[in-house]
Amino acid sequence: MSRLPVVAVVGAPNVGKSSLINRILRRRDAVVSDQPGTTRDRSYNRADWAGAEFDLVDTGGMVPRAKVGLESLVTLQARVAVEEADVILHLTDARLGPTEADAAIARELRRSPAKVVLAVNKLDNPADDTERHGFHSLGEGEPHAVSAIHGLGVGDLLDAVVALLPETPAEEDSDLPRLAIVGRPNVGKSTLLNRLLGAERAVVSEVAGTTTDAVAGEVEFETAGGRERYLLLDTAGVSKTARKASGVPYYSSLRTSGAIRRSDVSLLLVDAVEGVVAGDLRVAREIQESGRACGVLVNKRDLVSPDRLREVAEGVAARLTDLKPHSLPISALTGAGVEDVLPFASRVRAAYRLRVPTHEIAEFVNALVDRNAPPRGVKIRYATQTGTTPPRFTLFANRPDDLPDNYIRYVENALRERYDLWGVAVGVKARSSR
Missing domain, CATH: 3.40.50.300 (P-loop containing nucleotide triphosphate hydrolases)
Known part of the structure; x- marks a missing residue:
């Protein structure tokens, strides 16, 4: 089975990974908070840029020194994302400068066969990106200046990422249940x-x-x-x-x-x-x-x-x-x-997804009516399935407004029992046969 290339966004806690993910996806999909550790699992979203499609992976903040507790579990998740990735986008925070956590993450990423793109976030002034130069010390190539919140530099960053993606065949069977x-x-x-x-x-x-x-x-x-x-x-x-x-x-x-x-x-x-x-x-x-x-x-x-x-x-x-x-x-x-x-x-x-032939539903409901006729002089003349996902059925009667709710439920339960409709909200309604 062919797959899309994978781009993993990694970095220390609270450097703006989820904000960047949302900017790339052009929707509020990743949970964003000022609280470090908001993103804990890695989540996958399909993204595209300049005609190229890829799976974009959001990860929790990496704390390489963590050995136990939730931080270590979250870091493990990020490491798994790194192992799966074709391209790794390492995001850092310009306001903090290169930190020991950034350096530790860079050392880990150097052991990965995936290509690494370095981005320096929170550079909100397009006229001054000098703070990015200090991140050359991480040894990950040219630091790309971005502002995830304002969208500055994100297009150039994606150009760099897409240029490193491997060529893949078209994805098959994308519309899975x-x-x-x-x-x-x-x-x-x-x-x-x-x-x-x-x-x-x-x-x-x-x-x-x-x-x-x-x-x-x-x-x-x-x-x-x-x-x-x-x-x-x-x-x-x-x-x-x-x-x-x-x-x-x-x-x-x-x-x-x-x-x-x-x-x-x-x-x-x-x-x-x-x-x-x-x-x-x-x-x-x-x-x-x-x-x-x-x-x-x-x-x-x-x-x-x-x-x-x-x-x-x-x-x-x-x-x-x-x-x-x-x-x-x-x-x-x-x-x-x-x-x-x-x-x-x-x-x-x-x-x-059940779909029953019309004649079969009509015969089944007729048999129900023969066994237990509706009260108040109501006559059900015809029945058919009118929808699926979930299944919906319509009873055509001479006086549909007089058909009691308990009789509707009687038909619903019989349909559920006959066609194994357990776990779905079976819809049954009455309409005029005139």
Whole structure:
């Protein structure tokens, strides 16, 4: 499979990497904050410049001396991005001058086979870029003066980057189905993502909220009909205060919402120990309101009894009544059941994309009406599927306004049972047959 060239943006904490990413992408995609360490995982975005396309990787601030704790995990993420990169964009801060952290990062980058472009950020006066010259000491070639906030020098910087990109064939199969892994903070989303990808791509920590940015990767698996591929999206945990929060929690909640909207299927992780709680219901509601499909993964099955797993599954069925998703017990930590996650997601996606022949729906609904006719003299004359992703159906009746909601729900439940429409918001409405 061909791929786009990879450009990794690295640097010490708070030098403006996310601001530069946003400037290059021409949208507010990376989380930006004055607080060092805002970006923790590496996130991938497709970018283009002067006719060249490439994957642009935003990374957390590198602290090469860090040996333990979150700083070391974030630095590991940046190092993985360096290993994957064809071109490395090393960003520094003109206001601080060349620091020991910059020098340590430069020493690491010299061991990489990738080409390195040095940029000096926060040079906001185009008439005076003399401060960039001090960065020659890093030994990474000509320092490029930029102001990520104002966009100064970014075009020249991208010209230098694009000139170093390897030639690649056109990317194949770019429009992959998207699978979002969502849930409350610290339920094991990043651990599951790493299991599925087979790589330490997302930061895993016992500190709730460790994952701040959405992280994407591709997976594929064997099916009876061949191989299927998905683009995985990891998301920040949705906390109960996210709607009222400002700063990083607020923007992280926006990123989670965006990942749900971009997905075909969202896998909602539920903690087997805690069971279904209000936070899970909030995420499920967001999936439903976004019109996306949902499967529930009951994580940490290794910590509970089979009776507890049955109890949680019953709680999923009882409390997520609008989507009625099926659940799958797994342990992201030990890997138990993880081999079933992608086939499980595939079945949910098949329900989401269901298309039934018109004559088949009409015959099925006619049989329902014969068994249980609608009240109040309403006659359903015809039925058809009128949409997909998620499936939507229309009943044509003589007096649609008199068709009770409970009868609509009766038809909906019958359709869900007949066509395995678990985890999707089945739409059924009535219209006049006149």
